[in-house]
Amino acid sequence: MGNVTMYLLYLTCIFPLFTRGTTGQTTTSESSSIPYSNSYGTIVQKSCAVQTESSSLTYLVDTTGSMYDDFLQLKIVNSWLLDRVTARFPCGVRQYTMVEFNDPTVGPVRIAESKKVFGDFFNSLVATGGGDCPELAMQGLELALQNSPPSSFILVLTDASAKDYYNTTLINNIYSLIASTQSQVFFLITGLCGSMSDPDFLVYRNIAAASFGHVFQVSLSDLNKVFNYLDFTLSRPSNSSERLFSGEYTAGNNSGTFPVADNYTSLIITTDGVIYSIRVLGPDSIPLQLKKIISETWGSMYVVYNPGHGIWTIIIYAGSQYSIRVEGFTAVNISATADCSECHPNATCEESFGSVECRCRDGFIGDGFTCSDIDECAYPWTNNCSYGICQNTFGSYTCVCQSGFTLSGSACIDINECASPELNRCHSSASCINYYGYYSCVCPSGYFGDGFHCEVDECRNGPCGLGNECIKSIGSYSCSDPCTNHTVLNEPWRSTSSIYDYRYNCDNSKNGWYRFIGSGGVRMPETCSPEYGCGTLASIWLSGSHPRLSDGIVNRTVCSSWSANCCLWSSTVQIKACPGGYHVYKLQGTPYNHCTLSYCTDPSTVVNNTCAADEEWKLKDGSYGCYCKDKYAVTGVADIRPDLTCNVYDMSVTFHKCQLKTLSLDAASVTLKDSSCFGLHDDPSTNTFTIRSQLQAGRCGLQINKNETHAIYKNTLYFTVESTGIITRDEELVVTLSCSYPLDMLISLNTVVNPLFGSTNISVGGTGQLTAYMALYKDNSYLTPYEGSEVKLSSKSMLYIGVFVQGGDTSQYVVVMKNCYATPTANPSDAVKYYIIKDSCPNKQDSTISVLENGASRKGRLSLQVFKFVGNYTNVYVHCAISLCDVTAGSCSPSCTGFGSRSAAAEETYQLKVGPIIREDLFTTGGCIGPHVPSALLGSVLLLMIQALLV
Ligand SMILES: *[C@@H]1O[C@H](CO)[C@@H](O)[C@H](O)[C@H]1NC(C)=O
Ligand SMILES: *[C@@H]1O[C@H](CO)[C@@H](O)[C@H](O)[C@H]1NC(C)=O
Ligand SMILES: *[C@@H]1O[C@H](CO)[C@@H](O)[C@H](O)[C@H]1NC(C)=O
Ligand SMILES: *[C@@H]1O[C@H](CO)[C@@H](O)[C@H](O)[C@H]1NC(C)=O
Ligand SMILES: *[C@@H]1O[C@H](CO)[C@@H](O)[C@H](O)[C@H]1NC(C)=O
Numbered sequence: 001m002g003n004v005t006m007y008l009l010y011l012t013c014i015f016p017l018f019t020r021g022t023t024g025q026t027t028t029s030e031s032s033s034i035p036y037s038n039s040y041g042t043i044v045q046k047s048c049a050v051q052t053e054s055s056s057l058t059y060l061v062d063t064t065g066s067m068y069d070d071f072l073q074l075k076i077v078n079s080w081l082l083d084r085v086t087a088r089f090p091c092g093v094r095q096y097t098m099v100e101f102n103d104p105t106v107g108p109v110r111i112a113e114s115k116k117v118f119g120d121f122f123n124s125l126v127a128t129g130g131g132d133c134p135e136l137a138m139q140g141l142e143l144a145l146q147n148s149p150p151s152s153f154i155l156v157l158t159d160a161s162a163k164d165y166y167n168t169t170l171i172n173n174i175y176s177l178i179a180s181t182q183s184q185v186f187f188l189i190t191g192l193c194g195s196m197s198d199p200d201f202l203v204y205r206n207i208a209a210a211s212f213g214h215v216f217q218v219s220l221s222d223l224n225k226v227f228n229y230l231d232f233t234l235s236r237p238s239n240s241s242e243r244l245f246s247g248e249y250t251a252g253n254n255s256g257t258f259p260v261a262d263n264y265t266s267l268i269i270t271t272d273g274v275i276y277s278i279r280v281l282g283p284d285s286i287p288l289q290l291k292k293i294i295s296e297t298w299g300s301m302y303v304v305y306n307p308g309h310g311i312w313t314i315i316i317y318a319g320s321q322y323s324i325r326v327e328g329f330t331a332v333n334i335s336a337t338a339d340c341s342e343c344h345p346n347a348t349c350e351e352s353f354g355s356v357e358c359r360c361r362d363g364f365i366g367d368g369f370t371c372s373d374i375d376e377c378a379y380p381w382t383n384n385c386s387y388g389i390c391q392n393t394f395g396s397y398t399c400v401c402q403s404g405f406t407l408s409g410s411a412c413i414d415i416n417e418c419a420s421p422e423l424n425r426c427h428s429s430a431s432c433i434n435y436y437g438y439y440s441c442v443c444p445s446g447y448f449g450d451g452f453h454c455e456v457d458e459c460r461n462g463p464c465g466l467g468n469e470c471i472k473s474i475g476s477y478s479c480s481d482p483c484t485n486h487t488v489l490n491e492p493w494r495s496t497s498s499i500y501d502y503r504y505n506c507d508n509s510k511n512g513w514y515r516f517i518g519s520g521g522v523r524m525p526e527t528c529s530p531e532y533g534c535g536t537l538a539s540i541w542l543s544g545s546h547p548r549l550s551d552g553i554v555n556r557t558v559c560s561s562w563s564a565n566c567c568l569w570s571s572t573v574q575i576k577a578c579p580g581g582y583h584v585y586k587l588q589g590t591p592y593n594h595c596t597l598s599y600c601t602d603p604s605t606v607v608n609n610t611c612a613a614d615e616e617w618k619l620k621d622g623s624y625g626c627y628c629k630d631k632y633a634v635t636g637v638a639d640i641r642p643d644l645t646c647n648v649y650d651m652s653v654t655f656h657k658c659q660l661k662t663l664s665l666d667a668a669s670v671t672l673k674d675s676s677c678f679g680l681h682d683d684p685s686t687n688t689f690t691i692r693s694q695l696q697a698g699r700c701g702l703q704i705n706k707n708e709t710h711a712i713y714k715n716t717l718y719f720t721v722e723s724t725g726i727i728t729r730d731e732e733l734v735v736t737l738s739c740s741y742p743l744d745m746l747i748s749l750n751t752v753v754n755p756l757f758g759s760t761n762i763s764v765g766g767t768g769q770l771t772a773y774m775a776l777y778k779d780n781s782y783l784t785p786y787e788g789s790e791v792k793l794s795s796k797s798m799l800y801i802g803v804f805v806q807g808g809d810t811s812q813y814v815v816v817m818k819n820c821y822a823t824p825t826a827n828p829s830d831a832v833k834y835y836i837i838k839d840s841c842p843n844k845q846d847s848t849i850s851v852l853e854n855g856a857s858r859k860g861r862l863s864l865q866v867f868k869f870v871g872n873y874t875n876v877y878v879h880c881a882i883s884l885c886d887v888t889a890g891s892c893s894p895s896c897t898g899f900g901s902r903s904a905a906a907e908e909t910y911q912l913k914v915g916p917i918i919r920e921d922l923f924t925t926g927g928c929i930g931p932h933v934p935s936a937l938l939g940s941v942l943l944l945m946i947q948a949l950l951v
Contacts, residue, residue: 005334034451049091051093054238058097058190060137060154063102066191067158068127073220073223080668080949085115095111096114096121097109098112098122102128103129103136109147119838123239134163134165134200136162137162140173146154150182153233154183154185154211158190160193161192161198161200178207178210183886185207187204188218188223189572190217191696200708204906205323209323214270223381225296234330237332242330244258244328245314248323250321255319266304266306267307267326267327268301268302268326268329269301270321273299275319280314282308290304307328332356332357332752334356339356342369344364347371348360375429376390390732417432418433429444430447430450430452444740459477466553467553469586474850478926486513489599490516491505491518492519494599494600496530496534496600496603498865504596506597506598508597513576514584516583516599520603524542524601524602526546528541530560531561536597542557542567553575554575554576560590569597574585582607587599614632614657615687627658634662650696652693652738653690654688654689668716672718674701679693693737696750697751710742711747711750732839745783748777749785752785756786756789758913764813764884770806773804774801775801776801780852780863790918792920794919795919801820801861803817805884814855815885816855817882818883819881820878822836824875824877836862836864840896850864877913879911880911885907
């Protein structure tokens with residue numbers, strides 16, 4: 001693939017040595033440059049008018065499992081190398097070939113034209129397979145040579161010898177491929193299977209020598225040294241080098257000579273073998289200073305810049321068999337105008353034979369026309385900071401010591417900051433402790449602070465008293481009562497009898513004061529707790545007794561049960577008994593600072609209903625407690641919002657005790673204006689108390705306002721508020737209760753101080769307690785009852801009698817006045833009866849009787865003139881037998897047309913009585929019957945008696 005294209009490119013690019021300047025416009029390198037970032041930082045990338053063919057690069061990579069570590073390092077070094085080559089030789093193009101070999105297979109071969117794709121090939125390599133140490137390196141090399149263009153640069157990456165070295169057919173193929181392609185083979189060996197003199201390793205040296213390559217035996221950490229060299233040889237066009245000399249020698253002193261032509265700007269001298277000394281003499285026989293690229297026991301590489309032309313001599317003293325090779329390199333970055341001014345200021349300029357080569361100085365990278373600073377600190381192998389830390393500088397780097405260290409010679413040594421006050425920030429009273437690389441300051445005992453600041457710790461004298469904690473802070477201290485300042489733990493699993501399967505609760509991060517509440521119990525057990533109990537593995541119990549209130553804060557030992565040992569680990573906690581009967585514990589982690597340990601609670605200490613119904617357990621002002629639920633929360637007396645209820649017989653006001661408690665008030669603080677009359681009902685289930693005021697005129701300080709339609713009742717409650725402080729002040733909180741009722745027969749009874757009425761309790765299935773009333777009213781509104789113990793009426797007065805039923809659910813019942821009659825005594829069975837209503841119907845013989853309402857609602861109304869039924873008795877009582885009639889069973893209105901009404905036999909009747917009614921004119925006329933009505937009165941008395949006989 002891609003071979004045709006590559007060859008065309010190769011042919012067109014093989015001759016030009018110039019990389020730039022052909023267009024003439026690029027007079028300054030900056031104008032055609034684009035900055036870009038790579039692993040060096042920002043360097044300048046050229047846009048190339050002409051691209052130059054460079055040696056193709058082939059990697060033959062051992063992908064057996066043992067290469068895993070090598071890959072990690074090689075991937076980094078490879079991308080660094082490719083970046084660097086691109087920076088040095090920005091306009092070069094080459095074929096990149098990746099050949100893998102494993103055991104027992106070799107391949108695949110992958111070819112790329114961009115370093116990016118090639119980098120991706122490399123990064124996708126996976127080390128796997130193999131097994132025995134030597135691998136199929138030779139078969140792989142044959143494949144690599146077959147797939148690489150002439151003059152390729154082949155790098156074999158392996159950590160093993162070649163197991164296929166004995167296949168002479170194969171080895172011969174390799175040699176003939178090397179001879180025909182002139183490719184150079186380099187071996188980068190990071191391991192050895194046996195000895196360096198084994199034939200499976202020697203084959204590498206022989207092939208390297210024959211191809212003008214080299215065997216690098218490096219540890220992984222030294223890979224960069226090799227890549228430094230690759231960088232030099234890859235950053236140039238093909239055919240820009242010449243093989244000048246090669247020789248194989250045995251141990252001892254040897255020398256060789258070679259001619260150097262005038263077209264070389266550098267020589268590379270490569271040795272392979274253990275060499276003790278090397279000297280190179282130029283044509284003038286003066287020894288040259290060699291610039292070392294690599295110098296290892298197994299071989300070295302040197303570069304000589306601007307070699308003089310003539311005959312050179314090389315003298316070597318070696319400890320074993322060795323080989324030596326010299327290559328000459330021609331100029332690369334040549335100025336088109338042969339003018340040094342084209343070189344970058346940070347490049348050197350070398351003139352030779354009419355051409356000018358620009359070469360970036362050490363510490364810079366580029367093609368000589370542009371040079372960028374190398375960030376030597378970016379890779380460990382590009383700097384030599386064996387001490388301290390690397391800091392990049394322009395064109396170089398420095399090694400600086402970390403803080404706390406100072407440079408002494410070529411080492412960073414610890415600074416003893418405690419040696420002098422200028423070197424540390426410790427407070428004058430603190431002691432300074434020097435450590436390797438840092439120091440610390442410690443306040444003296446009895447002092448508080450971080451060492452940089454120290455102050456006297458007031459807490460050491462216990463200024464907060466027995467039961468309080470002293471908390472020191474900078475500049476002050478505060479006292480905290482753990483009874484009010486603590487965290488609540490309410491987990492049920494803490495109980496020693498907990499049945500929770502989850503056993504991994506861990507308290508090792510608990511730090512501070514805690515209180516146990518809830519269904520698990522409120523105190524720690526004082527006896528050994530079970531292993532695997534309390535929702536944990538090693539449960540913690542209190543080895544000792546709980547303190548009493550007077551003990552204040554005490555120290556106690558807690559133990560944790562594990563390994564059949566009740567107290568395998570123990571530590572100290574602080575405990576305080578609090579008013580209110582609970583305890584708080586200061587926990588600091590667990591006895592053994594590990595999971596899984598947790599503190600237990602004793603299930604026998606469970607306290608139920610700690611909060612009242614209108615309260616809840618919550619955190620307020622930093623402490624937990626029972627507080628009024630939000631809807632009842634108060635901050636002052638003005639917030640007290642009692643619930644007012646207007647009942648038929650009374651009005652009541654209900655206070656939430658939590659509100660009063662918040663203000664330090666209670667039921668005892670409340671009085672009615674008439675303190676003799678105080679109906680207080682305490683309801684623990686709702687945490688309320690209720691004060692009732694009867695709706696009876698003249699009682700309990702009730703005030704009444706009455707108009708034609710309504711009665712408005714008012715009463716006033718007083719709170720005595722004792723304010724805290726030295727001076728006790730009494731404040732009065734006045735709560736006015738006010739209920740307004742539409743006037744009716746009942747309400748109107750309440751509006752008079754001493755109404756005259758009769759009542760009886762009745763009950764009908766399922767209606768609850770009912771009361772039936774009968775009262776006398778002054779007019780036909782039936783809203784102005786008579787008051788007092790008796791009613792005095794003149795004979796001409798009209799009497800208005802009202803009957804009604806109150807209370808319970810009576811919606812389906814109506815009142816039926818069955819029999820209403822007058823008697824001269826209070827006895828309803830008095831033989832003398834004057835009927836007003838009989839069998840639900842009015843007495844037809846008394847035309848003054850008028851029944852306004854009967855059997856139609858919960859009340860009955862009737863009126864009549866007084867004299868007719870009073871007769872000549874002084875006192876008269878009115879009795880009514882009433883029944884409740886179920887309207888859902890048919891009409892209850894009496895039919896008084898003379899044809900009978902609904903049978904009432906089964907209905908229960910209730911007897912009502914009101915009286916006495918005293919006929920006023922009997923007294924005012926001195927016991928005589930008035931002149932104008934004598935016959936009528938007699939008649940009616942007679943009638944009364946006849947009626948009585950009929951009953
Ligand atoms: C030796 O190498 C040749 C060429 O690669 C190959 O065809 C042959 O199978 C190899 N012989 C053995 C025994 O592996
Ligand atoms: C360098 O010069 C020598 C002799 O003058 C010549 O053989 C050789 O090809 C030249 N090399 C290059 C790369 O130009
Ligand atoms: C060349 O490098 C020196 C430091 O070595 C620096 O001061 C100077 O500014 C550099 N010149 C340019 C053009 O980058
Ligand atoms: C409560 O205790 C904590 C820590 O023990 C403390 O920081 C805080 O100031 C205390 N709060 C009060 C109101 O005392
Ligand atoms: C309780 O223990 C603490 C250290 O844990 C100690 O400072 C303190 O003095 C002890 N208190 C008592 C009353 O022993």
